Amino acid sequence: MTTQLTDEHTSIRTYVQDLRRRVEGIEILEPGTGTTRYSHDAATAKTAADSGNLGPAVVLPATAAQVQEAVKVAAELGVTVVPRGAGTGLSGGATAQPSEVVISTEKLTAIIEVSPLDEVAVVEPGVINADLNKHLEPFGLFYAPDPASFDISSIGGNIATNAGGLRCAKYGVTRESILSLDVVLADGSLITVGHRSIKGVTGLDLTSLFVGSEGILGIVIKATVRLRPIPVARKTVSAFFNSTAEGTDGLAAITLSPVRPAAIEFFDTPSLANIDAHSGTNLRDRGAALILIEIDGYGIGDQAADLATALSAAGGRVTVESDDDGLRLWELRRSGRGLPQDKWYIGEDIAVPKSQLPKVYAAFPALEARFGVDISAVSHAGDGNLHPLITKDKTPDDGTNPPASLLEAATELVKVALSLGGTVTGEHGVGTIKREWAALELSERSREVQHAIKAAIDPQQTLNPGKAI
Amino acid sequence: MTTQLTDEHTSIRTYVQDLRRRVEGIEILEPGTGTTRYSHDAATAKTAADSGNLGPAVVLPATAAQVQEAVKVAAELGVTVVPRGAGTGLSGGATAQPSEVVISTEKLTAIIEVSPLDEVAVVEPGVINADLNKHLEPFGLFYAPDPASFDISSIGGNIATNAGGLRCAKYGVTRESILSLDVVLADGSLITVGHRSIKGVTGLDLTSLFVGSEGILGIVIKATVRLRPIPVARKTVSAFFNSTAEGTDGLAAITLSPVRPAAIEFFDTPSLANIDAHSGTNLRDRGAALILIEIDGYGIGDQAADLATALSAAGGRVTVESDDDGLRLWELRRSGRGLPQDKWYIGEDIAVPKSQLPKVYAAFPALEARFGVDISAVSHAGDGNLHPLITKDKTPDDGTNPPASLLEAATELVKVALSLGGTVTGEHGVGTIKREWAALELSERSREVQHAIKAAIDPQQTLNPGKAI
The missing domain is CATH 3.30.70.2190 (Alpha-Beta Plaits)
Structure with missing residues (x-):
């Protein structure tokens, strides 16, 4: 175990040295205790803290060219890259090992352009969702996707997860608001996909493919997003x-x-x-x-x-x-809700065809009885997306890990959603946490296709391996 | 040339025989003069008629299983497949050679379900767009995408081209109305992508990838489409x-x-x-x-x-x-408009960021003078999508093909759109006709990615090779 860690650190130290040499002034945080907060997202924070993990190397690029170079060096050295937005994800998609390099977009925070006549904004990925809307208000415009994390999550992360929110019922998810992306691929090359025009069907729809791809296909470094007029009432x-x-x-x-x-x-x-x-x-x-x-x-x-x-x-x-x-x-x-810090709990993100919402709620009591848990849920009911909260009282016999019955209850609830024509994740993404559940939802052939696309675009598995699919 | 045709016909005849043997009762039209209308779509009709082309073999499956078998036999024999909806496409995407087999979805016309509570319909691909909306009217619902061809084009074809229309300004293109698809892949396997639920982010967004893929990635045999209430006024x-x-x-x-x-x-x-x-x-x-x-x-x-x-x-x-x-x-x-049958003409489909529409129209006079053509355009102005009509008077010296200056004018007009941040095709697709123009729009690396995805999903290049990308 010690040997392995040493090997890993040698490799990542070589990466840091190489990148420093090749890109003058690039901001890099050495792996170690100082970067622990980059080893997890909001879903895996507790686990990381418990295990006293060393953090990964972290690159904080200030330009698109720096992102390209950071990825290129990683690809050359066989180091794997974890792209990271604001780290507010809820599925472990930004989880990073000490042997990996995190490329964080947090310094790429420019709102490059607002065009009221095209109804678009051009932004860098590190722009916080709420900051964009504050910036847009004087123009009488708004950016519709509003995940609950809008005060702290970034547009880049919203794109990576195809974030939803409350207003999706009318205005659609993030995908419906993304017109064009600049993306750094796994070999460090840069492509532009989509169009600033609202329509456009030249070739395969790569824009939609990158939206929600959780960093496994590329790193978004610029986005042209669609805006809407603030409603009259x-x-x-x-x-x-x-x-x-x-x-x-x-x-x-x-x-x-x-x-x-x-x-x-x-x-x-x-x-x-x-x-x-x-x-x-x-x-x-x-x-x-x-x-x-x-x-x-x-x-x-x-x-x-x-x-x-x-x-x-x-x-x-x-x-x-x-x-x-x-x-x-x-x-x-x-x-307004409190998380039950004195209890074990899991927050979930299932979705069902909206006519099936009553059946999901009706399934709670039997699950509660079977697993000795309590289940409640607030829902984005307009699109059938529930956020169940499953809790269980702590007992003196519990160890440091939650009792198995908690996860079993969650898994059964996911199966209820699937049996009603639903999905294991409405808007949070698969990340690391829901990969087993995704396998319950997608057929083997469908997963093969997903992996084939990943291999076609990132044959070396440089970008965020082990996530999303 | 004769030898080549014979070889092709031997291969396609083997295909027809094999498929007949394996699928009792499957409807197949032999290649020859009887299938000429399947050799072209609405854009290539004139060319096909002029050349007196022999038509391809045509399979008219009545079930999903028949589509699967028709593709599987083609893959086994190395015959290439041209998927076809109603044949109303405007970019040559359904053009078929005598050596190819057309799999037409025209017999798959079931409206399987309408669910007012989920606001979805489940349809087979051969359903005509207008027929779906007629069917939906008593429910107080409508399917929003309305390409000008809605009276004659099918939902499957609309999906293959990510068809637009007039109402996109408010309701989005076809992609925004597609929740889930059943797709037959190039090896004859069948996958379901997407969700009946309105939200869902499990894995890569294959639904959006298949929408607009012009039959090069799979054949849609069932679609769950999103409906909306008919507006109160x-x-x-x-x-x-x-x-x-x-x-x-x-x-x-x-x-x-x-x-x-x-x-x-x-x-x-x-x-x-x-x-x-x-x-x-x-x-x-x-x-x-x-x-x-x-x-x-x-x-x-x-x-x-x-x-x-x-x-x-x-x-x-x-x-x-x-x-x-x-x-x-x-x-x-x-x-209400007439096509100038006594003149040479090209109808186009460019799109620009909507603030740039005035500049496109302002560019017409210089192009008219330079190429000796007339240009006018009706636009879906809400999303910057123009349909220019470029005409040129016929002269006694003209041969049977349009003068080069007509296409040159169209190419220059496309370049104007690109220079304004636009695209070579807003809603008709690339097909065979716009592949060279697509190369003007997309970078080489971007095209490589498109081809890599195609190769990953259809490694034998069975489905609609030479189209779209």
Whole structure:
């Protein structure tokens, strides 16, 4: 074990020396204890801390050319590269070993251009999602993809994971907002894919292929993203129900109405209780389940009225919220819940065809009984994407690792989603954590095709090997 | 030449015999004069007719299993396969030689399912676009992609070309409406890609890769497509201007307004004159350029008012059309123009970032003078996609082929689009006709990646070789 580590460090030290020699002034952090935070993302942080891992070598390029050179040297020396955005990922996609080099895009933070007439922005990958939207506000424009991490996650990472968010219900996932990418490939070469024009079908759609590829096909160093005008009006509508089941049934009323909200979030009974306990609110006094809706655009009054009619008929107690109350409800959605630090827990990210949401929630009690866990879930109900939280009380007999039954419950829940025509990950990605589950979803032939594409574009397996596929 | 043809025919006859033996009752048309119409698509029809081509062998599978077997036998015998939808393509993507086998999806016309609660339909590839929408109307739903050929083109062909259309401005291209595909690969194996759920990021996005791949990666035999509720209201707004230049400048007013119409079509002076001559209308009396807009959804009155204000300020004479007049204008857009059968002509499909549309139109006069041609264009202005029509008078000295200057003018026009950040094909695809132009747009490394992906998925080059990339 010691020998192996030494070998690894020799190789990575050679890399650091070579790169320093070839690129004057390039910022590199030596592998060791100083780079531990680069050994994990938000999903694997605890594991890394527990194991006292040494961190990888970290390159912090300041230009596209530096990214190219950093990859080229790695390819020449057979060092593997872990591309990294802001490190907020939730599937272990940016996990790095001490023998690997992390190429972080955190210093590439230029907003190169905003074009109101083309409705695009050209940005470097390290731009934080929220910073882009702050920058766009004076133009009357916004960038739609809004993962819950928007305050801390970067556009490059959002692209790597094809990040979703709340507004996907109306505006689509990250892929729908990406027009063109500059990508450094595994040999250090640079290609531009896609078009600044909104349409374009020249050759295979490589842009969509790179979006969501979790760093295994290339490193995005520039993106042309699609913008939209800030809507003329926004309004929050809430509908409280008497039970989780009545609430999930109520979702169909929205689908069957002509209104297409920007966001449709569903809270089950324990999720509301969690918010009340954590934030001192009294949502449970209003009901046992909540559908929280944002509508936007023209005819906001008619939209609200049609929604209210549909949801009332489905048994909901509907309120068109004041702007202040609406804002508060969305804040509670985004950061009002507490994680049960005193319990074992897993947060999940399954998605199902949206008609199947009631069946997923209905499956919780049997799983809770079988595995001795508690399960609750908030959902991006507009696109059938649930974020279940599975918890289990700690007992004195527990070791430092969570009990097996917790992961077993999660695996069974994933199987429920698959049996209903769903997927093991709606928006977080496969990373390292969900590779076994991905194998439950994809056929062997389908996985072969994915690996064949990886091998075609990165034959040496330089970029993020062992992730995503 | 004769020997070669005989060899080819021997090979293709072996194929037909083998397939008949292995799949009882499979419908196959022998190669020869009876299948000439399968040797070309709508773009190469004239060439094929002129050359008196013999047609290819044609398989008309009735089931997915028959498609699989037809591909498998071809792969075994080294026969190349041309996948074919309705044959309405405009880039030669379905062109087939007598030595090839066409696998046509025209008999696979089942609408398997419509799910209002999931907002999806599951269809076979041979379903005609317009038939799907007729079927959906009683459900209050529609399938958004609407290529001009919607009355005659099939969903499978629309997927193969990532077809656009008029409503893309608001609802996106075909890719944005495709959730999941069943695809027969080059070895006859069948994979399912994507998810019935709206979100899903398990592994590489193969769904987007197959969309627009023009039959070189696989044959789609089933598609889960996304549906939308029919809008609560629709309205047509017209804005006439005094010149083409004033009209193209006026487009910016829409972009800078908060209104996002479903369709924004631009007609230059000769395009209006063409319609008047062909359809007996008097549009030219109303102006020298036209922006034709469809708005839809809630707050239709406010949308119309905001648009009218913006376009009037830009010098447009704005009319909110009656339903009848609006309908008539859209009919004129779709089928009111005549093709100049007495002239040489080329129809094109370039796209540019939408702010650059005025510059493309402004480039026409110099090209007309230089090449002795006439150029006009109708545009899907909402996404910068122009369909220029380049014509040249016939002279007694012309042979049976168009004069070189016609193609030279088209090539120069393509270069204008590229110089403005555009693309050689907005929505028709590369096929056989635009491969040289594609090489002007894509870098060598980018083309290498495309070919590497093709080789990874279809190493024998069985499917539609020589097309798209």
